[in-house]
Amino acid sequence: MKKIFKTLSNRYIVFMPVLLVLVVAQVETYSQLTTSGTFGAAVRLAIPILLAGLGGLYSEKTGVVNIGLEGMMIMGTWFGAWGGYTFGAWQGVFIGMLGGALFGLIHAIATVSFQVDHIVSGVAINILAAGVARFLNVIAFKDVQYASSTASPRIQGDIEIFTMPFLAGGKIGESETFNLLGTIENLDIFLLSDISAFFLGFLSNISYLTLFALALVPVSVLVLWFTPLGLQMRSVGEYPAGSESLGVNVYLMKYIGVTISGALAGLAGSYLVVAGTGTYLEGQTGGRGFIGLASMLFGNYKPFGVLMGSGLFGFADALQLRSPQAVHGLLIVISIFLLILTFKTFFEKKYKVSILSFLFSAAFLLWFMNSTSIPNQFVYFTPHITTLIVLSFANQRIKLPEKIGVPYKKGEIN
Amino acid sequence: MTRMKSKWLILFMVFSLFLVACGGGSDEAVEEVEAVEEPAETLDSPATTAAAAEPEADPMGICLVLDIGGLGDLSFNDLAYAGYEKAVADFGMNGTFLEPDGGGENRGELLELCAEAGNDLIIGNGFLFDASMNEVAPKFPDTNFAITDGVAEPGNVRGMLFNHAEGSFLAGVAAALKTQTNNVGFLGGVDFPLIHEFEQGFIAGVQAVNPDIVIQIGYATVAPDFGGFNDQVKGKEIALAQYEAGADIIYHAAGGTGTGMFEAAKEVSESTGSKVWGIGVDFDQYYQVGNALPELQEYILSSMVKAVDVSIYNAAKATMEGTFTGGASVDNLATGGIYLSYSGGYIDDIKDTIESYKEKIMSGEIVPPSARP
Numbered sequence: 001m002k003k004i005f006k007t008l009s010n011r012y013i014v015f016m017p018v019l020l021v022l023v024v025a026q027v028e029t030y031s032q033l034t035t036s037g038t039f040g041a042a043v044r045l046a047i048p049i050l051l052a053g054l055g056g057l058y059s060e061k062t063g064v065v066n067i068g069l070e071g072m073m074i075m076g077t078w079f080g081a082w083g084g085y086t087f088g089a090w091q092g093v094f095i096g097m098l099g100g101a102l103f104g105l106i107h108a109i110a111t112v113s114f115q116v117d118h119i120v121s122g123v124a125i126n127i128l129a130a131g132v133a134r135f136l137n138v139i140a141f142k143d144v145q146y147a148s149s150t151a152s153p154r155i156q157g158d159i160e161i162f163t164m165p166f167l168a169g170g171k172i173g174e175s176e177t178f179n180l181l182g183t184i185e186n187l188d189i190f191l192l193s194d195i196s197a198f199f200l201g202f203l204s205n206i207s208y209l210t211l212f213a214l215a216l217v218p219v220s221v222l223v224l225w226f227t228p229l230g231l232q233m234r235s236v237g238e239y240p241a242g243s244e245s246l247g248v249n250v251y252l253m254k255y256i257g258v259t260i261s262g263a264l265a266g267l268a269g270s271y272l273v274v275a276g277t278g279t280y281l282e283g284q285t286g287g288r289g290f291i292g293l294a295s296m297l298f299g300n301y302k303p304f305g306v307l308m309g310s311g312l313f314g315f316a317d318a319l320q321l322r323s324p325q326a327v328h329g330l331l332i333v334i335s336i337f338l339l340i341l342t343f344k345t346f347f348e349k350k351y352k353v354s355i356l357s358f359l360f361s362a363a364f365l366l367w368f369m370n371s372t373s374i375p376n377q378f379v380y381f382t383p384h385i386t387t388l389i390v391l392s393f394a395n396q397r398i399k400l401p402e403k404i405g406v407p408y409k410k411g412e413i414n
Numbered sequence: 415m416t417r418m419k420s421k422w423l424i425l426f427m428v429f430s431l432f433l434v435a436c437g438g439g440s441d442e443a444v445e446e447v448e449a450v451e452e453p454a455e456t457l458d459s460p461a462t463t464a465a466a467a468e469p470e471a472d473p474m475g476i477c478l479v480l481d482i483g484g485l486g487d488l489s490f491n492d493l494a495y496a497g498y499e500k501a502v503a504d505f506g507m508n509g510t511f512l513e514p515d516g517g518g519e520n521r522g523e524l525l526e527l528c529a530e531a532g533n534d535l536i537i538g539n540g541f542l543f544d545a546s547m548n549e550v551a552p553k554f555p556d557t558n559f560a561i562t563d564g565v566a567e568p569g570n571v572r573g574m575l576f577n578h579a580e581g582s583f584l585a586g587v588a589a590a591l592k593t594q595t596n597n598v599g600f601l602g603g604v605d606f607p608l609i610h611e612f613e614q615g616f617i618a619g620v621q622a623v624n625p626d627i628v629i630q631i632g633y634a635t636v637a638p639d640f641g642g643f644n645d646q647v648k649g650k651e652i653a654l655a656q657y658e659a660g661a662d663i664i665y666h667a668a669g670g671t672g673t674g675m676f677e678a679a680k681e682v683s684e685s686t687g688s689k690v691w692g693i694g695v696d697f698d699q700y701y702q703v704g705n706a707l708p709e710l711q712e713y714i715l716s717s718m719v720k721a722v723d724v725s726i727y728n729a730a731k732a733t734m735e736g737t738f739t740g741g742a743s744v745d746n747l748a749t750g751g752i753y754l755s756y757s758g759g760y761i762d763d764i765k766d767t768i769e770s771y772k773e774k775i776m777s778g779e780i781v782p783p784s785a786r787p
Binding site for chain 1: 484485486487488513515605632633634635636639641644645646647648651652654655658670673674681685706707
């Protein structure tokens with residue numbers, strides 16, 4: 001018995017809620033928990049957070065804290081909209097990346113060349129970006145119809161949408177193909193239908209920009225862990241003095257890391273515009289840059305971890321938007337999860353934690369039994385609360401880059 | 415090193431503050447241009463020059479402060495701007511319009527800015543201005559103030575209220591008569607009492623026709639987060655979910671967020687092959703959204719029009735004539751400040767039924783509820 005619970009180490013206990021969600025989703029009221037629509041929406045909502053998180057990763061791996069992600073993202077939204085309006089959708093994406101990279105470069109100049117405190121520079125970037133975006137918008141779209149100081153006109157064209165043939169019923173040329181996953185989803189078989197729905201969410205009606213963003217996850221793994229450049233970048237974040245003694249250009253690596261970081265945050269911003277609203281709207285980033293930073297911590301500085309963190313947030317966000325009733329089902333998931341935790345901590349002889357989680361488990365169960373819905377105010381905060389809960393359980397062992405946030409001066413020995 | 419660090423830091427901060435200041439201040443720069451341009455326009459068009467009296471030495475000033483979302487929301491704010499623009503043109507007024515920052519924290523400052531500039535009529539477009547009005551209006555007792563969708567205590571503030579429930583009731587009737595799936599949706603911008611008026615009116619209207627119709631309800635955000643009036647991404651996701659769950663008509667009361675709903679209608683109609691609809695709000699969105707985004711026009715069944723433009727125009731007129739009065743005034747179906755639009759001709763076939771319900775509401779036989787039970 002002890003052994004079983006020991007294997008449920010912190011690492012794997014994260015996956016328990018997934019299984020519980022699957023079970024709860026079999027109840028008709030909570031079926032929205034695992035429909036392809038929910039997963040599709042989750043993907044769309046998660047991508048900007050994922051990109052911001054990946055951006056944070058590149059910067060922080062080279063030892064530069066990047067709290068300016070939000071600001072770089074704002075630049076991405078505006079430049080994306082401007083480029084999209086002037087040239088076209090894909091060009092807008094590219095120009096948005098350049099806009100973000102520009103602000104990344106400013107952050108790099110401040111923190112690397114001039115050793116400004118990373119947090120201070122980041123905050124300055126966030127303030128600066130908000131002002132610059134409105135300033136530019138007023139200047140650029142002064143005489144354009146349907147534009148104002150807080151909104152840009154609509155971009156030209158759209159990014160094409162992709163649906164996988166055979167698996168998700170996409171078209172080849174003009175002829176329709178069989179929708180295998182959709183058919184399985186509609187059969188309502190436990191687990192199989194839910195898994196089909198999951199993949200259907202990724203494979204049907206998905207923007208090519210989304211696919212591009214998802215592809216950046218494995219690409220980031222390759223770049224950071226399997227190329228000499230990546231090794232140099234990571235070494236700079238761990239031990240810059242040592243790296244320099246081995247001939248690594250520390251400043252250059254940090255510049256590269258922070259600029260890529262800005263470009264990815266810019267991509268996150270332009271995604272919101274090009275694949276989302278079609279226009280720049282003031283304040284549309286809505287703190288997604290900071291959530292990206294949180295998902296990076298959640299993912300323990302690993303690209304696939306960032307993907308999971310942002311996916312979780314996107315899923316919770318999609319759920320609260322699409323079906324407040326289904327959020328009620330999460331109460332029982334939390335309750336059972338806490339019960340498992342109660343046993344786990346009991347066998348580990350952490351009695352205080354055990355009792356506490358048992359009490360909370362009972363409280364959630366009572367809440368679940370005595371209500372049919374959750375007040376809207378709570379539903380609305382589902383994504384934040386979910387992320388908070390999972391973060392507090394999952395990661396007690398975040399491995400920060402050794403010299404993160406420490407200014408490095410050439411020739412310094414530390 | 416530290417000295418160098420702090421020098422750069424200060425430089426950086428000063429620079430950023432400067433730019434932020436530019437960002438905020440740039441409104442005024444544009445507005446001034448606007449103010450010069452407007453009278454020039456009136457001179458060009460003979461119709462308006464006839465209406466405008468011989469320009470006095472000191473023309474009346476009108477100042478419009480928009481709410482979150484700003485110009486270009488194709489809904490509430492654009493409508494207010496239309497009324498303001500017409501007033502400026504017809505009366506030869508000196509026009510200024512301002513937009514608050516993203517979170518709308520500087521409403522009070524903008525009102526005060528307008529008042530200090532010597533404007534005669536200052537309009538705060540949106541219920542969120544009530545607190546700022548209470549604060550600013552008493553300081554300028556000789557200036558006329560007006561607030562849309564809200565009331566304020568000072569005597570020089572006109573509260574321009576609308577009976578949203580009546581118009582939404584008719585929208586509900588139209589939706590109930592037109593639905594093929596016996597399933598309709600409501601998309602609210604922000605979950606709080608003002609939008610509940612739309613929601614309850616709509617529900618009552620649907621149920622008056624057929625109590626068995628399923629009504630799905632979704633909100634983008636919950637007060638005090640008013641970002642839900644300007645979040646097309648959320649609007650689209652909520653609408654997609656409702657269409658997927660069987661709704662074929664959704665009525666929105668969500669300002670700029672509603673554009674996302676129309677986009678969802680287009681997407682669902684194209685991917686499933688069976689047409690779904692959206693009902694617009696505030697503006698006659700068949701024209702407003704239809705002009706800006708022509709590909710969405712054919713999905714706009716109707717609109718619950720709320721003539722904010724007329725109210726603002728009337729306030730301006732009263733200011734010109736010196737007959738402006740404070741206090742609350744309510745527009746409804748009877749005054750014509752609220753009505754259901756037939757643009758597009760999609761609901762012409764049920765016009766008689768809608769009109770009969772309209773008669774019943776105007777005669778007091780039906781009183782649509784405006785608050786949640």
